[in-house]
Amino acid sequence: MSQLEEIRERLDLCDKKIVSVLEERMDIIKEIMVYKKENGLPILQPEQEKRQRKMLLTHVDENTYKDEILDIFNYIVENSRRIQAKTLFTHNILLIGFMGAGKSTVSTYLSKILASPQVEMDEEIVKKEGMSINKIFEEYGETYFRNCETNLLIELQKKNNQIISCGGGVALRDENVAEMKKNGKVVLLTASPEVILERVKDSDDRPLLRGNKNTEFISNMMEQRRPKYEAAADVVVNTDHKTVEEIAEEIVVKLTRDDN
Ligand SMILES: Nc1ncnc2c1ncn2[C@@H]1O[C@H](COP(=O)(O)OP(=O)(O)O)[C@@H](O)[C@H]1O
């Protein structure tokens, strides 16, 4: 055996060790998830990742390959999140609810913490149509926009493990709800009209709220929509005066209850 072959053989051995340790690490992640679930502990715990990172930084502080090792660990942590998500969900998670309930904000956070792809339905439609939601309503009318939503939803249900932020009107069509249920769990986010107003008052990209930014209008529209929203929901989370982290945790806890 040449010297180079001998060195390469050691490298192969090293890779095998890495695979084995990674496997062990991933099994531990799953074990942690089971333990948290069985003992009713918070599942997401972002502060634990920070603690882990700090420990790692201290550990590699003097290491020659510090930067490279930290870079590899970013991928390891990212993939641990993915395993965590797969342990929790095999289906899609769809967020529904009134404008300003926090669907887009919460789905961005969930997608990050679970390393799962996020789909922002409004954004996808804007991209496909090449114009803003306001412009679509103005040029083609609401029914055209609603058809875009239905078509997109059918497309989305072909994939798994996505966090889908629906536009506020998506759950109003029964055929859309049937589509959501084929491969997803539906989370309804709620908020009081006062909180909604506070959240939407400075934004102009919701055509239905143009010139209607007052609690009376919001409250009436919310009441009209409520039966459809509630009928579509697998779980309901009120978002009034809660942080995004608290809402995300509540969603995960409710979705992972045995009856879901
Ligand atoms: N839990 C929350 N606490 C405070 N502000 C929030 C919360 N959720 C969302 N927001 C804010 O409210 C606004 C509307 O949220 P967004 O996620 O766009 O709602 P939706 O997608 O349901 O219409 C955004 O400016 C966002 O930052």
Ligand SMILES: O=C(O)C1=C[C@@H](OP(=O)(O)O)[C@@H](O)[C@H](O)C1
């Ligand atoms: O409730 C609705 O009918 C709508 C909600 C909007 O999305 P958000 O709920 O994310 O604001 C957007 O799809 C469109 O303006 C119509």
Ligand SMILES: [Mg+2]
């Ligand atoms: Mg949104």
